[in-house]
Amino acid sequence: MIIDTLLQHVARIPLSVRWLAHQVRLGEHRSHQRGSGLDFDQIREYQPGEPIRKINWAATARRGSATPLVNAYYEEKDLTVMLLADLSASMNFGSTRLTKRDLAAEISASLVYSTLLSHDRVGLLGFAGDVVCYLPPRQERAYQRRIPEAILQSEAGSDPADWWTAVSRLEHWVKRPTLMFLLSDFLADDNEPLQRALKRLCHRHDPIALVVTDPLEQMLPVGTARMVCRDLETGAVRSLSLSRANQRRMAEHTAARQAELGQMFHRLRMPFLTVTPDGNYIDELRQLVLSRHRRASA
Numbered sequence: 001m002i003i004d005t006l007l008q009h010v011a012r013i014p015l016s017v018r019w020l021a022h023q024v025r026l027g028e029h030r031s032h033q034r035g036s037g038l039d040f041d042q043i044r045e046y047q048p049g050e051p052i053r054k055i056n057w058a059a060t061a062r063r064g065s066a067t068p069l070v071n072a073y074y075e076e077k078d079l080t081v082m083l084l085a086d087l088s089a090s091m092n093f094g095s096t097r098l099t100k101r102d103l104a105a106e107i108s109a110s111l112v113y114s115t116l117l118s119h120d121r122v123g124l125l126g127f128a129g130d131v132v133c134y135l136p137p138r139q140e141r142a143y144q145r146r147i148p149e150a151i152l153q154s155e156a157g158s159d160p161a162d163w164w165t166a167v168s169r170l171e172h173w174v175k176r177p178t179l180m181f182l183l184s185d186f187l188a189d190d191n192e193p194l195q196r197a198l199k200r201l202c203h204r205h206d207p208i209a210l211v212v213t214d215p216l217e218q219m220l221p222v223g224t225a226r227m228v229c230r231d232l233e234t235g236a237v238r239s240l241s242l243s244r245a246n247q248r249r250m251a252e253h254t255a256a257r258q259a260e261l262g263q264m265f266h267r268l269r270m271p272f273l274t275v276t277p278d279g280n281y282i283d284e285l286r287q288l289v290l291s292r293h294r295r296a297s298a
Contacts, residue, residue, distance in 0.1 A: 003149050046070050079120040079179055080137045082205070083108050083147065084166060086184030086212075087156040088128040089232035095216035098277040103212050104183040105148040107281060111181055112147050116140075123174070126151055127166040129159025137174065151183075158233050160188070163197035171204065180207040185217075186261055195264050202268055208288070209265055209272035210281075218276075220250040 043059050046068040054070040063069065085108065091101040098106065108124070115122040116139065123137035124147045133154040135147060161184065180201070186209070188194050201207055220227075223242040230237045240246055258274070265272040273288050275281040 003145060003152065042072050043069050044072050079115075079118070080174070080176060081111065081115045081120060081122045082137060082170070082174060082178045082180045083111060083122070083124045084170065084180055084182045084184075084207075085124060085126045085151050086128070086161045086182075086186075087126045087132055087151065087154055088161040089156070089158045090160070090185055090187050091212070092232055093214055093217070094277070095214055096277045100185055100212045100214055101151065103275065103277050104210075105151040107181075107183060107210060107212075107275065107285075108151055109144065109148040110282060112144050116144065122147070124150060125166060125170055125173075126154050126156070127161065127169075128156035129162050130165055131169050132156045134169075134173065137178070158235070160233050163194050164200075167197045167201050170201075174205075178205050180205045182207055182209045183212060184209075185212050191260060191264055195268070198264075198268055198270065202270065207270055209270055210285075211261065211272060211274040213274060213276055215276060215278065218251075218254050220247045222247050 043056060045065075046055055047070075050070060055068045056071050057068075059071075060069045085104055087101065091104065092099055094100060094102065112122050119139060121137040121139050122143055124133065124135040124143075125131060126133040133150045135143065135150060140146075182198075186194065198207070198209075221242055222244055226239050226241050228237060228239045262272070271288055271291075273281075273284055275284065
C-alpha cells in the first residue's frame with residue numbers, strides 16, 4: 001500500500017479522529033504521583049519547605065492539629081501512547097483492498113493523528129520473532145508518516161509473533177505507564193504464552209487489543225472449485241474444496257477461536273475490538289474509548 005494513499009484516506013476522516021482525540025485528551029490522565037494538579041487526592045500533614053499557600057487552615061482548625069494540614073492533588077501528566085504492532089508473516093494476508101498489515105498501518109496513522117492532535121507522545125514497537133522496528137515516544141509531527149511507513153516497510157521474515165520478547169523489550173525501553181494499542185491478528189497455536197505476555201504487559205501499562213482480521217479468515221466461500229492455501233509462516237500448502245461442509249467447519253472454528261480470545265481478554269480485563277478492512281473501525285474505536293472512559297469515571 002502506498003503511504004501517500006494511506007495518509008489521504010486518514011485525512012478524509014478528520015472529524016471522527018478529532019473526536020477520538022478529545023476522549024483521551026491532555027489533562028484527563030491521572031498520574032499515580034501526587035503534585036499540583038486539579039484532581040483532589042487527600043488532606044495530609046504539611047512538609048517543611050512546601051509553600052504556605054497550600055495549607056488548608058479550615059481543616060487544620062477542625063482537627064485541632066499541631067501540624068498544619070495541606071490539600072494534596074494528583075499531578076497531571078500528558079499521555080504516552082505506544083503502538084505495539086505484530087509484523088509477522090500472517091499479517092501479510094489479505095483478500096480485499098488491504099492486507100492485515102496494511103490495515104494495521106492505516107489504523108496506526110489514525111491513532112498517531114489523534115495523539116499528536118492532543119499534544120501527547122506516541123511511539124511504535126514492531127515485532128515478529130524479534131523486534132524489527134522501534135520509534136521512541138515523542139511529540140513528533142514526522143511520526144504521522146514514519147510510523148505507518150515503518151509498519152509497511154519493515155522486513156520481519158517468516159517467524160511467528162514472539163509476544164514475550166516484544167513485551168520484555170518494551171519494558172526495558174518504556175519505563176512510564178502508557179496507553180497501548182496492540183495491533184495483531186493474535187493467531188497462535190497456543191494462547192498460554194500469549195496470555196502470560198499480555199498479563200505481564202497489564203501490570204504496568206493500559207493496553208487495548210485491536211484484533212486485525214480478514215473476511216476470508218471468518219467465512220469460506222462456497223463453490224464448485226478447490227482453493228489452494230499456503231501458510232505464510234510455515235510455507236505448508238493445503239488444498240480444500242469450497243463445499244458447504246467446509247464453510248460450516250471453518251465458521252465453527254472461527255467462532256471458537258474468537259470466543260477463546262474474548263475469554264482471554266476478559267480474564268485480563270483488557271478492552272478489545274475486532275477490526276476488518278470493510279468495517280468502520282474509527283466509529284467502533286470511538287465507542288470503545290468512550291465506554292472505557294465511562295467505566296473509569298464510574
